[in-house]
Amino acid sequence: MYVDLGNALNGQPRLTREALDRLDDRVADAHERIARGRADADHGYAALNLPDTVDADAVRAAVADFDDPETVLTVGIGGSALGAATLTEALGGDVDHYILDNVDPAHVGTLLDSLSLADTVVHVVSRSGTTAETLSNFLVVREAMTDAGVDWTERTLVTTGEAGNLRSLAERHDLPALDVPAGVPGRFSALSTVALPVAALAGADIEGLLDGARAEADRLSGSLFESPAYAYGAACYALERRGAGVNAMMPYAESLEYFAEWFAQLWAESLGKDAVGQTPVRALGATDQHSQLQLYRAGPRDKLVTLVRPRERPEVPIPETDLDGLSYLGGESLGGLLDAEFEATEASLAAADCPNIRVEIDRVDAHGIGELLYGMEAACVLYGELANVSTFTQPAVEWGKRAARGLLGGGDFPEADAVGEKRELLVE
Amino acid sequence: MYVDLGNALNGQPRLTREALDRLDDRVADAHERIARGRADADHGYAALNLPDTVDADAVRAAVADFDDPETVLTVGIGGSALGAATLTEALGGDVDHYILDNVDPAHVGTLLDSLSLADTVVHVVSRSGTTAETLSNFLVVREAMTDAGVDWTERTLVTTGEAGNLRSLAERHDLPALDVPAGVPGRFSALSTVALPVAALAGADIEGLLDGARAEADRLSGSLFESPAYAYGAACYALERRGAGVNAMMPYAESLEYFAEWFAQLWAESLGKDAVGQTPVRALGATDQHSQLQLYRAGPRDKLVTLVRPRERPEVPIPETDLDGLSYLGGESLGGLLDAEFEATEASLAAADCPNIRVEIDRVDAHGIGELLYGMEAACVLYGELANVSTFTQPAVEWGKRAARGLLGGGDFPEADAVGEKRELLVE
Structure with a gap:
């Protein structure tokens, strides 16, 4: 550079x-x-070690069983999607890459209708395994595959943390699963198991990267x-x-x-x-x-x-x-x-x-x-x-997550009450 | 709203x-x-009259001869492309809509290779008929059609000013041609002959719009x-x-x-x-x-x-x-x-x-x-x-246009000399 x-x-x-x-x-x-920070592999700083620590062979092994898919569908949001999108857009390759990083019903429905699901590999990415948008989309995609007579367990790859929903799901159904790297925030994960699998499926030159x-x-x-x-x-x-x-x-x-x-x-x-x-x-x-x-x-x-x-x-x-x-x-x-x-x-x-x-x-x-x-x-x-800021945290996004969860009946969160107190000055 | x-x-x-x-x-x-300003149809203000002044019948007539194209390719830049893209993305419809609003060789080549040009309608939009990016792209598209054995004069629709290159071209080859509306800057032209033809080709509800x-x-x-x-x-x-x-x-x-x-x-x-x-x-x-x-x-x-x-x-x-x-x-x-x-x-x-x-x-x-x-x-x-600004002008973009034209040997523009005087502090 x-x-x-x-x-x-x-x-x-x-x-x-x-x-x-x-x-x-x-x-x-x-x-x-x-x-x-890098020498100690401290949280965040560890991301700058990825070129040496990422296991490219494990990535290649995880995708090896999907032979030449036509399409890859990344289900993730924020850092779980943007790195992969950046790589495939820049490097091109042999697959069409689509992203479900939003929960717009108008978009999700249209996209799934347009895909040949039998030729699609789904890559679900969530560190916690509980991200509401990602898991909701995955549930919809899984049902669409089943409805189309496609065995979703044959077409799904997972990248997630050591424990949690997605991990258990992967174990229960014997899905290929990769670990999100320790100490690497999502927005620093483009050169890791989060984004590299799609690049590998697209035939990109991982070593060159x-x-x-x-x-x-x-x-x-x-x-x-x-x-x-x-x-x-x-x-x-x-x-x-x-x-x-x-x-x-x-x-x-x-x-x-x-x-x-x-x-x-x-x-x-x-x-x-x-x-x-x-x-x-x-x-x-x-x-x-x-x-x-x-x-x-x-x-x-x-x-x-x-x-x-x-x-x-x-x-x-x-x-x-x-x-x-x-x-x-x-x-x-x-x-x-x-x-x-x-x-x-x-x-x-x-x-x-x-x-x-x-x-x-x-x-x-x-x-x-x-x-x-x-x-x-x-x-x-x-x-x-x-x-002198805390580069590797994102505390301000948590408030809204709790409010949304409260609104959806996912628990008792005081933040949800604030939504009902919205001030209005409507011009129509 | x-x-x-x-x-x-x-x-x-x-x-x-x-x-x-x-x-x-x-x-x-x-x-x-x-x-x-609207009553006098002054420059810019005239845009707010478009819902009443645009000739929707003329738009429909101009696209009537293209029966059910698979793909529409808009060749334009800035306001000549964004309105059309906004309409087809929001309203969907029966055609795939692509935009050439940049001159990136990596993109133009790939896009043209992927299209079935015989089933594509090209909509070229330039008020002046001399916009360098738009005309360059159009020349490339036209040649690609000819190379593919497609008669470009059968597949091209033009929206342009009363005179200029595109107007003469349309007259010479008897292309369907629409007028850009008077007094309407490009960024205010979404509800005009600039963007509506593509919406019409896609089967959108123009009257509803x-x-x-x-x-x-x-x-x-x-x-x-x-x-x-x-x-x-x-x-x-x-x-x-x-x-x-x-x-x-x-x-x-x-x-x-x-x-x-x-x-x-x-x-x-x-x-x-x-x-x-x-x-x-x-x-x-x-x-x-x-x-x-x-x-x-x-x-x-x-x-x-x-x-x-x-x-x-x-x-x-x-x-x-x-x-x-x-x-x-x-x-x-x-x-x-x-x-x-x-x-x-x-x-x-x-x-x-x-x-x-x-x-x-x-x-x-x-x-x-x-x-x-x-x-x-x-x-x-x-x-x-x-x-209290001059809402309908864009004087600051002209400097760069003259510099680019000078660099390309399109005339003697002092702005081009400034390019050669760039200060450098290179870290590599």
Whole structure:
């Protein structure tokens, strides 16, 4: 991963090279804490060890019995789904990958009707084995399989914790089952048994992915000027402190749309605490130049824009044309056009003093994606250290979970009472 | 459309009922300006007349010759694509709808390879007829059709301005061609010849859509307490002034994901000017409860969350289960679970003093979507009046367009020189 901070400096909010130099001492300290956390495999820090600790053979063995499925259906939510979606979207492969990460009846019904369930492998992912959305969807999927005359026990793979519902279910029905890794929060689990099985089923190059991640891990050092991941994390932190409350993540590659969504979870859930934390905004280049760029360039000066691209793209030439005023496009390639738009947008933001960071990988392939995901995880952990937040917890989501459970009659939770006390000012 | 401002009051940032009462005088003035602009069909305001001015018969006639295509491919970018995508995602229908709104060679190639071009209708949309991304993609699509032995002139529909490349092309090859409506910026064109043709090809209820929009138009009045659209626009404006620089648009319906993206363009490009403008963030309930909610609840107090849902959903029961601790889910429906999550999240945000607004429609159907899109457009126009920005222009996107064109050898543009002067601070 290459991180270019040139355009992050001297914009508005203003970050200077001198401020980065001063911050570097704190990066060195943070790096030591991170290294110690990794050495002790402490909660969260253990995620940065995954390239070395994940058992790729176990993943391959768990999926070996499903020969060449047409479709893989991931049933999970949040970190249990986004990593897998990111990998298959970026790396393509031999299967159609669908995700059930919501409980919208309009969607679940339509999706199940459209699938050939006999050719589908279902991957159910829940650490606790009790996530309401995931288990509800799984119950619906299981019934749909039974109704279609498909033996669901032959088509289901489970990733879950050591105990709980899903574990018992796997044991009772002899389902292939993988362990969620210890000490790895869901949003840091893309390079683990949570997401790799789908990539393996799709025929992705798992070793390449882990090699890329390992290469990025090897670049972590006590200076932000020597580690692309830390350069990114430190610059984001420093810019937020100076007023860049928004971080627009804008890859210039369609196959990285899910990456931007994965990043948004990583950033929001890890860093949104104690009244700090950048708001991640998912964007897509060049498309969103015609949507968000007006705001980034001319709106409030509270933004950092992160521009991501591969250095190499496939070659698709634009045909020659005699259309008025368009002859300049003929002989150019789509990739050349997209890269020109990338560089023009970057310059356009810089000319308007909007800080922006260029992040590049060589190609959108297993190695590049391994670098990118690991790099962003390490950037996030560093940011959390510098901001002194509890990067690996998500206490604020629990309140709503208890309220929902109370509403559904799943126990006595005072939070549910607050729902009935909603203030109303209805305009209709 | 129903707008409930109850939870927008007395949070942080703090907006009071009294402040809304005071603002209502300005809403009355703004409504008069809007009404005058509509009466004169002034640029931009004309968009709010579309339910009455669009020629639905002309749309139907233009698509009549394409009998039952399997697939429709929209080639356009920004407002030329997002409205159509929003409509077909929300309303479903008989065709698969794909969008080429980017120039990523990896994506364009893969998509074209996967389509049966002989059963595909291509809808090319560009007001000027010279949009680089759109025309490049169209040239590639046209060549792919020719290579596949398909007569592209039999499969292409055009929506464009009165003159320009696409217009001449349509005339030369006798293609069905529709006019982009006068005075309607792309991001306000969902209810026009820009997006309706695809909806018509998909068999959507165009009249229902326009009826819904008309019903919302009829509710515009000189008081925010009588018009759902103005209630939303005025509350967003007042909250931004008080510090809610972020507006997270979070529909609880998978089929409204594109709606959130359409909204993001509407909001960002219309209001992001003169150093003001809320940053729209696209979210999705319940999925993003496991991603963004931590930040909304515990991060900086600079946010408004907009929660959107239909009041009625299809019925999909959750099967009974003897799984430990999950029996409370059995007999419940997926929609019941999703609505419990909606209300729990709403209460959870309120309990944390995070302002939120509930927006509802009766159902995700043509009438409801007509209300919702028109309502959000009117809300945006009102916000623009209150903030005194030039709602219907997008000057900041032009700089980058000129730079890109210069880079590609399409003329002498000084902006292109700035690209070569990029500052570098590369960490690798």
